[in-house]
Amino acid sequence: MSIWQRLLNIDRRIVYLFLFAFISLPLLVPIGLPLTISPETRAIYDYIEKLPEGSVVVVSFDYSPSSYSEQHPQAVAVMNHLMRKPGIKIILVAFWEQGPIMAEEILRTIDTHGKEYGKDFVHLGYVAGGETAMSAFAADIHKTFPVDYRKNPIDSLPMMADIRSAKDISLLISIAAGSPGVPEFARQIQGPYKVPFAAGLVAISVPITMPYMQSGQMFGLMAGLRGAAEYEQLLNMKGKGSIGMDAISFSHIVVLAFILIANVAYLANRKGGAK
Amino acid sequence: MKREIPLVITFVVGVIIILDYFFKIGIGTLSLATVSMEIQNWTLIIAAFALGLAAVNLLRIHSANIRLKRPGWYNSLALIITMVIMSFVGITQGTNSPLYRYWYTGFLVPVDATIFSLLAFYITSAAYRAFRARNVDATILLVTAFVVMLGRAPVGELIWKDVPRVTKWLMDYPNMAGQRGIIIGAAVGALSLGLRILIGLERSYLGQD
Amino acid sequence: MYQGRGFILVVFVVLSGAIFYRIRLARTGKVPYLRKLAGVSAIEEAVGRATELGRPIVFSPGIAGLGGEYGAQTFAALEILGYVARTAAKYDTRIIVGIRIPEVLPIAEEIVRSAFAAEGKLDRYNPDDVRFLSQAQFAYAAGVMGIMERERPGATFLIGGFWAESLMFAEVGNSIGALQIAGTANLHQIQFFVAACDYTLLGEEMFAVGAYFSGDPVKKAIIAGQDFGKIIAIFLIVAGTLFATFGLESIVNRVINW
Missing domain, CATH: 4.10.860 (DNA Excision Repair, Uvrb; Chain A)
Structure with a gap:
């Protein structure tokens, strides 16, 4: 031969x-190879930077351990940014059954910058039903989640008193690994309630999600680990995204x-x- | 009757869901949306029962592996033990308990991520085998793949700063055009299959006649 | 009617109308010609190859459920499973089916069981060969790859809704020398199947396979009706492009939001 x-x-x-x-x-x-920041990632950062005090941001944890290494750094970066911004209310939710465990891991380790559970952020946990559940959540958050992930009645959480439906949400960010994910959110929440929507995605699903960016249904996206690294760079933080880029x-x-x-x-x- | 009843259920349920998607119909307190939502809730309940059936299937096959000492029977034993432990801890202490979290983050997360990471190896071997300049079409594919891969990694920008721009163009135009063609074809195909199932022309999911 | 769905309703009605019209034509004897699909012809070849080698067939109907936008792919996969199982039963070839979605399990069991029964070989049907592996995506992937490594199938069928596991299956199948037929409508996985499998059913081809197998003129007519849907899509793309070019996007938006 x-x-x-x-x-x-x-x-x-x-x-x-x-x-x-x-x-x-x-x-x-x-090694620390230089990295340029894509306009799609920057759009999310800029949007959060410009949010006025009192804005309500929903972060949906729609991934599982399989895409953990690619998507958890995205969630960590976005949560860090939201926690740093004073006056922003954060709702953590999941339409993937393993999402709440990811959310709790972040809440256990993150610096909340003085934000308090129940007053500034809540974790509602997982609701079954995929797209149907998203539709129900958008219509009536209190009915869909009578209790939060920590078993507190939702009506006992001061922050939730005035947040009743998708009409009260200023921004929706889904860290989405697949289905239910971007198309379902676009159909059930972004479209009907005109909620600004962005997502963190596994790199491989970026090309099929681009039509949602082009049509304006999404205004920003983080593409895989690179997206996380870009966001970390914008925040000046050294996270797992940056470490993985080399x-x-x-x-x-x-x-x-x-x-x-x-x-x-x-x-x-x-x-x-x-x- | 064994076949007719499922076909009637399929038709009625299908029509309700389709009508609910388009129209707001209601008589008094009863609306089509409520009926549709109720049907979709039933699917969750049926899915829960199906999970029970699946667990029985899993236990039957793996307990037989252990009983008959088939090759690799110890893997079946490991499966049953971890399945029982995770179910027991999850049901009795909840998924937010330290013990459940320990098993979850200590075992499931790294194992699951490891399997996912195998993809990197498979992509490399598939790319090595598939991207060969056998003819003009394959060469176009090869060059495009090369540029897109360079554009997706920071090292690409060090080689040529405009690589990300070329990559973006390739992804946004030629790639998107092809993808949309396939999406439209697949959507029409899915609709047609849906109609075939709805009107009972397609019934292979019920088994052979 | 809900806002933003009027236009979809019109397209749905027109397309359904075209399909029903073709069905009527077919019933009067006007059966359309369907071009040959390489993947469809290869299905029998794959079963034959596994039989010659004395090896089993491994079939994965993907990881999508029965509902939602991906459900149609699972139904298409189950339709093809029926044909493959019957062909396997005819040749006395073992078929192993790996299942991820619990609701799909009883359906797949019934399809394979009745395929063996239809060939008069119910005694050859082994219920343990239709296996639920796991609901977790990569546990399922590990399960299917494990079956392929242990059983060394002569042919693998990877048909349905696939995500990241597609290339794992295809590469393992390739490494053991199995003849591989794949099919999916999940765009981001098609390229992996094309790169690593012998035949790939692209998107709509997968949905059309049932009509090919049955030989039923009505089913063939439905496939022909689909083409009308594509003509509508082409017309809409051209119209939309023209409107956008001449700054009349507001008209397009009004139609879409109707």
């Missing part, structure tokens, strides 16, 4: 080994290198065969 044929048929385990090494190295020794760059280099090797070998092999 010629060298070109060998390069055309590299054992997949060797490919995996290279990838593993090139992802691990920058995680152990970060690894992403290196993994792309490995993929591109193997594609190049395969093509050089393929062309050389074909040339050799034609002789």
Whole structure:
């Protein structure tokens, strides 16, 4: 077998080994490659920056442990921003059953900057039913969540006294891994109630979500880990998004290198065969 | 009757949901929206029963693996033990209890994320095998993939600062045009399948005649 | 009527009307011609290959449920499962089905059981071969990949609504040398299937497979009716582009918000 044929048929385990090494190295020794901030991520940051005091922001945790590494940093970054802004009321909610555990993890570890549970932020937990539940939530929050995730009656939470439906929401951000996610929110909350809507997504679902950006149904999005890293940069914080970006760059280099090797070998092999 | 009753239920429920999507219809306190919502609630209840059936299926297959000492029977044992522990802790102490959180964040989160991360390896091996300049079409695909991948990683900007702009153009125009074509075709196909099911022409989900 | 849904209603009625019109034509004997789909012809080939190798078939109907916008994909997958199971029963080939959604389990069990019964081989039907694996996406993915690694199927069918697990299944199937037929309408996964599988049913092709198998002229007529829907879509795209170009977007918005 010629060298070109060998390069055309590299054992997949060797490919995996290279990838593993090139992802691990920058995680152990970060380089800090420069990163430009996309307009989509900046739009979310700017929108929150301009929110007046008393605004109500709903953050929906619609992801599970599988996309944790990509999406949890997005949620952490957005929650940090919201907690830093004085006078902003935050409602945490989930339409994915594992979402509340993610939300609680953030609430346990985040600096609330003096914000108090029940007065400035609440965690309503999960409601089953996907799109139907979103519609019910938008119509009547108190009826959909009679108690919060910590088993407090919703009417006992001072913050919720004047927040009854989607009409009282200033901004909706979903950290959405799939379905229910962006299309369902666009149909049930953004469209009917004209609530400004943005999302954090796994990188792979960004292309299919772009029509919602182009149509104006969404005004901003964070694309995968890169989106989280961009947001962290805007906040001047060093989070898991920024740490992971070098690894992403290196993994792309490995993929591109193997594609190049395969093509050089393929062309050389074909040339050799034609002789 | 075994087939007719499900077909009638399918038709009636389908028509109610479709009408509710378009129209506000109500007589007195009873509205179509309430009926539609009630039907959708039933689906949640049916789903809960189905989960019970699924659990029985899982236990039947894995307890047989253990009983008959089939190869890898210890994996079945691990599955049943963790399933029982997680269910017991979740039901008795709630999903916000420290013990549940310990199992959840200590085991489920890393294992789930690990399986997801396998995707990076599979993408690399698939890209290595699939992106070859075999003909003009494949070469266009190869070049496009190359540019888009560079544009998605910070290193791309170091090589050429306009890569993200080219990537964005590729994603927003040629990619979007193709995607919309497939979306429209699939949506029409889904609607047609829905009609076939609604009027009882498509009944393979009920089993063979 | 709810605001913003009038236009959708018009499209729905027109499209349904076109489909019913084609059904009427079919009943009078005017059966439309359907072009051949490579993926459809390959289904029998895949079952035949597994039979020749003496290996089983693995079938995954995806991870979408029965409702919502992805439900149609699951129904299409179950329709194809019926055909594949019957062909497998005919050739005495084992078929293993991995299920993620609990509601799909009893349906898949009944489809496979009745396929074996229809071939007069109920004794060959093994209820343990239609398996619920897990509701958790990646536990399910691990389950299906594990089955593929252990059972070394001769053919795999990955048809339905797939997300991140699509490429995992396709790559594992590829590594064990299985002939792979995939199909999904989830756009962001189609490219993975195209890259790693032997045949891929793209979007609407997956929904049309049932009509191909049945040979029923009425079902074929419905597929032909769909084309009218696409003509409407093309007309609307051109009209929308013209209106936008000439600054008449307000008219488009008024129609959409009707």
